[in-house]
Each structure stands twice: as C-alpha cells, then as structure tokens.
Amino acid sequence: MMSFKAFLFTMMASASTTLMASAHADTLPSIPASCFTYSFHSHQTGENELKASGMHASLTGTDITLDVGNISLKDPQKSVSENQLEHFNAIAAYAALSAFRGGITPACQGLDATNTLHDIQKGTPEALWANIKLDRPNHTMTLQRVSIKATQTNPLLRLKISGSGIHDSKQPLIPSSLTTDLSVSPKVGSFQTVTINSFHSISGESSIDAQGKVDMGSSAATSKADLHVSINNISAFDDRLHQIAPTKVIAAIAIARMMGHHSGETTSWDIELEGGTVSVNGVPMPISLPH
Template sequence: MRISSALVVVLGLGAPAIASAQSTLPSSCAQTTSAGAQHEGHHYGAAHYAMTLPDGKASLDAARVDLDDHGHMLDGDALTQMLDIASVSLLSAISGHHTMGCHGPWFDRTARSEGTSIVAGARPDLTWRDLTVRSGPVTIHAAAAHLTLAGQDDAPLELTLTFDHVTLSGTGADVLNPDHLTLDVSIPSSALVSLLQVTAGKGAPSQAIQATVRDLTVVMGPTTLRGDGSTTLTGYPDTLSAAGHLSAQHFPDMITRAQDAGLTRPAAAMVIARLVGHRDGDMTRWTVGYTGGVLTVNNVPLPLR
C-alpha cells in the first residue's frame, strides 16, 4: 500500500496509519476498494470494503473488515495481503466464479509467504461485518463472517469459518436460510497455497487437497445439523468428493418448512433421507457420501438435480 509523506509523519509520531486502502491484488485477479483503512501494530481495519472480479460476475461487500494477528507476526502490507487473498478466496468459493488472473508468480509467492508466516506462528483472525456476496441473480448476506487460521510446522493447518444470520435471495429456497454456520477443517500445512489456488483461481484439474472436516454445524430455526468426515477439495465440482457422518436434531421441522414453501425436490430428498436415517428420539443420523455430483445417505442417492 502506498503511504503519503504526510502519513509517514503521522506514523513517525506513533499514531495509527489511516488512509484509503489500495488493493494488493493484480487487477486481473480482482479489484478492491475501501475507506478509512487503519494499520495499528498487528491490526488492520477498514470500512466499506468492496471486491469485484474482473468479469463483473461476482462481488463482495462488507461494511467493515477487521484483521488481527494474535501471533504478533503480521503487520503492514502483510495484513492487507492476507485480507485481500482471504476475501477473493471466499468470494470465489461462495459464488463459484473463478478468475485465472489469480494464478501466476505474484499470487503464488504472496500466498506462500502468508502460509510460511502461519506455520511460523501467525494467528490471523478476520471478520467481515455486514457481508454481502452477489453472483448473478443470487445475493447472500451475513451479519458477520469470521475466519481464523492456525498452524505450526509438521502439524495440520486449522481453518475455522463461521457465518451468522445468513439470508439468501434469488435461490427460491429462502426459507432454508441458516441462522448460523460453522465449518472447522484441517489441511496439511504444506497445502495452503494449493487451497488458495483451488478456491481463488480454480487450479489445475489434477490439483486436489485432502481435508479433514472436524466440525460442520448448521442451525436453521429449530433444526441443527452436525457433521464430520473427510473431503477432497478441487476447483471442479464434478471431481469433489466427501465422506463422513451427519446428524440432525428436529429434522421434521426442516422438512415442513421446505414443503410449506413448495420446494418439492429438496423436500422429497429430505423425506427420503429421514426414511433411511437412524432415528433416536429427536435425532436422525446418517453415513453420508458425495462424489461425481451425487449425494448419498446410508448408500441411498438423493434426488438433488
């Protein structure tokens, strides 16, 4: 980020840096803008953070972003780079739109540098407040999204992503909006660069990251879904696979909501899932699998398409 000479004087007096931030990403990857950017030690904050992919097909807006490194290793431009790379990865993962402009020496070098810092002890803690992601006719809004990363040499990198009060419009399934979502996964520490390439730039067809899903929790009104397992992450949905266990508390309430909204196919899939599930009181449990675009519960394929 460029800093004016006047700002350098302010920094010299020991005050936090405040400016309108410039993107650290190549313009062929994504364009970003923000206001009131503030660096102070190992903290970076900004208001009105906005990101758009070059083709204009997807965008991300946050009323406020805050990034702290609790490991006290990242500061200055390293924090801004971490924010931009995390944001373009989140935008691409949610929207399904990828840009090859996020591939190349700059992106790989920067992602590798950030990954090395995390392995060495950096603990990034990033929050997007009042977050909106737009992709074609679909708009996804969350009161807040929160990402933490932690790792160390010869140990898996731990990634936790949460969303609060999510609303979706333009999907036809608004009644299934989650109140809260938590995804807690671990990947080999050496795979962070590959993960960023896969999510932000799609990556090579042969590129795959083995991840352990330690916890997946989705709260939807009275229904709570919880799962764990393993997955192979790629930039191509047809080659993504996953296997594990899933449980649901008060699952019939979720089915009723889908039926009342006229969501015929999702409701039918949930009815089948309940029939083949193992029930214990208000809990329903399954062994689940996903491969080649087909979701199975207790070896029974569900009609999602």
C-alpha cells in the first residue's frame, strides 16, 4: 500500500492576444487571501485560452507552496472565458496544495472553491502544467507534466488527471506516473467529497489501482475515506521495496501484504478512515495521523 481558477465573470472574448504581468497575488471569488493566493510571472490570453509562466501559489499562513513553470489552458467548446479558465486553474492549484498538506487549513474551513461551477457548465476546460514543484519544510514533490481535463461540469465537477515524471523526497515508492478520474461534489458542511472513479499508477514494474470516496476534512485525522487499493505484480514491488525503502516501511508493507486479499500476483486491500482510525480489511491499525 502506498502512503496524495474558480470561476469569475466572463471576459470579452478576443481573437487578439494581450500580454500582462502580475503585480500582486490573486485569489478566488469564494476564497479569501487569508486562505489561498496565487500569482503569475506573466500570462497571455487569447479567445477561450490562456498561457502563463511562473505560477506561484500558497496556502496562506503555511510554508506550503506550489510553483509551475509553464501553463496552458483552453476550452475546446469555446464556452469558457479566459478569466474563468484562469480561475479553473486556481481551483486546481488550491486542490493540489490542500492534498499535499493532507487536508484543508484552519483558515480555509467552511469555504468552498467549487461553489461557482455554474461559470463553466457550458464548457470542458483543460489545463496543462509543466515543471511543477510542491514544497513544504523537509518535503518536496516534483512533476514534469500534469494534464487536467474537466469532462463534466454539471452537476458534479468530473476531472481526468494525468501526471508524469513524478519524484517525492520523502516517498521513494511514489509512482513515476499516474492517471485518475475524479468527481468533486459541492462542499457540504466541513467536508469536500471526492469520488475516485479510477486511479492507475506505475511504480517500477508494478502498477497500483484504486477507487473509492474521500471526505476531506481539516486533516487526515478528521477526514473520512472508503477505498479499495490493489497492487499488481506484487513480487516486483517487494523486490524494489527492499532496495530503496527504510526498514520500518518494509516491515509495514510486509504486514499489510499478509492482511491483503490475494489473487495470483495481485494483492488488494479495503481501507477505511473514520474518526482518526485507519482500518485495513476491517482491522483497526495503530497508525498515527497528522492533525
């Protein structure tokens, strides 16, 4: 097992292109600067498209940041304006930062970045990121390329995401590439529900698949999850594990494998998170979760 811009008023579409440099940090209509901000070094707009360089985003009051070298956004249906594309991009940045943190910050509690989905319901915006870095103290994740496509915008936001060239300073077994299909529901109460319709990733010669639902709270300890995870070619995964993982990780995976459901070279687990307790195949695990 493995330890994972909102939508503004419509701008007038123009076939001509303008070049602008950001002089200050921006945020989303429903998210104040006390929660999240982003800025571009420069960005260029055209009709239903936007290209940018040097995006920097952060969760305010934390040392958690996101930097993206180059960004390209478009709406193939030509129904989403340049300003709305920018904020679709910002929602993706906010979600990436929150996931990297492991939950929503206290400053962002009760806020919903998806509550203006009606702004893009006529389109299917797409974002392409290159040279990405997520950073926090003693932990850095880099990705060469990420693609984000909204295949459905009403009533849920459904996203197909792929990433490649992935490296994590703290997780040597993190997949080098992944694809996932997610559905994001409007926020209800203190939770943001994300349904994982499918998840497929490559780690060495093995693959990892998952599906399920996550109710994201303020931290891993206050979140809920119901997931099914499987590792294919488990023998190759074990071999790689012994080459690069710390002893405690090797021991934890060995225990997890014994608890798994086995079918040939595939081992799977049903994982639940409730009330700060992680259960694997119905057995509570002594795992300490960050608050």
